[in-house]
Each structure stands twice: as structure tokens, then as C-alpha cells.
Amino acid sequence: MSENIIYCYSGAGHCLSMAKSIATALGDTDIVMMRRFPVLTDARSAKRVGFVFSCMAGGLPGDVEDYVKAIQIAPDAYRFAVEQYAGYLGCGMRKIDEIVRLDYWTGISNHSTAIWLMPHQLTLPPTTPKMAQHRIDCKVNEVVQAVLAGKRSEKRPPKELAFELMSKALGKTHEKRAAKFQANDKCISCGTCVKVCPRENIQLADGRPVFGTNCMGCLGCVQFCPQHAIDIGRVTANRERFPDPKINVAELTEPLIHID
């Protein structure tokens, strides 16, 4: 078993890219993905256990809360977490803290991958992908220094009742939105959308993707389609996609990535 384990949820690859950078700096780290039920829940022999995840609808993505509850951590292990968000931390960090009691936590703003809501570049303050990546790189350095020094956060993450309500309400809208997913004429039947979907919610019928209702809203299919052929109604037709350029679909869908 590795010295460090990082549990990671990532929809469009940005959190996985960050988890990989942290793991590379720490060395000897297993990154266990939480897009589906984690393949490794017994983390009791790890010295450090981290969580890298994104804010979704004001809270935790998909079934991440249940997955974290299933993880066993040694009482003396160092516990840390990093959350990416577009505009606000929401209630997800507090939820993780309530389950595992974090020693150190922090958050970082990135572009929004929820492109049905707004173009990713509209995040305030206005930021280019290069600037956002620089900000992420600085945060990775800060996190690695903190983790290696065993830093402890002074306060617990904020308890955000409004975001809890928002996450409960909006968490249920993904299925409705899934009904608006459609492949346009640019589709080349490559099956990338089928591979990237964590819920097996997409199938090819006569070479065209057909979307079910078991959607958790990660938008991996929309973001990673090489042809930009998947739209959500009309709203995303002219919006730029923003998958993490350092992550590919094969890597994103690995259940566990070991970094020496």
C-alpha cells in the first residue's frame, strides 16, 4: 500500500490534474477515483489521506458523500482536502470535514465547467486558461508545502446552510437536464461519450449517442467530445469546451492511478 492516498472526484479532468501534481510532489501516492464507488476504501495503512474534488451545485458531486463515508482511515493519519470551484466553496468541504475531520483544507477558483450555466471564461475576475492554470500551480505548491509540514487549518470549513439547500434542490435537476442532451451532425460515432460517462448512461444506437436519465451532471461527455458534437439544448452550441488539457479520457476513467 502507498504512503499517501488521494481520493479524487473529477468531471472534466481539472481536479484529477491537480491531484496528479500533488501526488507527483509527495511521491508514492495512490489516486483513487470517486466518479464511481472507490476501488480502495481501506486506507488504514496510509500515512496521509487527501481529498481533491470539485464543487457541484453548491455541494459535493454525485455520490461522493456516501463514498467518503465508506473510507476507513487510521486514527493518526494526516487528513487534507482541496476543493476546486468556479465562484464559491459551497457546503462540500464541510461535509467531508464532518465525515473525516480534516487537519488541513483549502479551496481554489477555476473556470466553470458548468457551461450550460455560463461560458467558462465568464468566471470572475475574468481569467484566461493560462492564468487559471498558473493559479492552480501556485495552489498545488501551497498544498504540498502545507501537507509535508503537517499544517493544521485554524478553522473548520464554513457550515453553509444556504448552499446545503441549494445542493439538495439542484442535485435533482441533472436527470431533467439529461433529457436535453443531444448529438449534433458533427458526431463521428467515436464512442468517447460512452467511455467517459461514470454512470453508463450513454449508449450508441445506429452510431449515435442515446442519453438515459441516470445522469449525475459531470458534463464529461460534453467537455471531452473531440468534435464538440454534444449540446445541452441550444445553450451550449457556441460555447467553448474546457476539459483539462493534461488529462485524457483513458486516464480520467481509471479507477486507481499510482504515482511513484
Ligand SMILES: Cc1cc2nc3c(=O)[nH]c(=O)nc-3n(C[C@H](O)[C@H](O)[C@H](O)COP(=O)(O)O)c2cc1C
Ligand atoms: C454540473 C456542475 C455544477 C457546478 N456547480 C458549481 C457551483 O455550484 N459552484 C461553483 O463555484 N462551481 C461549480 N462548478 C464548477 C466546478 O466546480 C469547476 O469548474 C471545477 O474546476 C471542475 O473540476 P473538474 O473538471 O475536475 O470536474 C460546477 C461544475 C459543474 C460541471
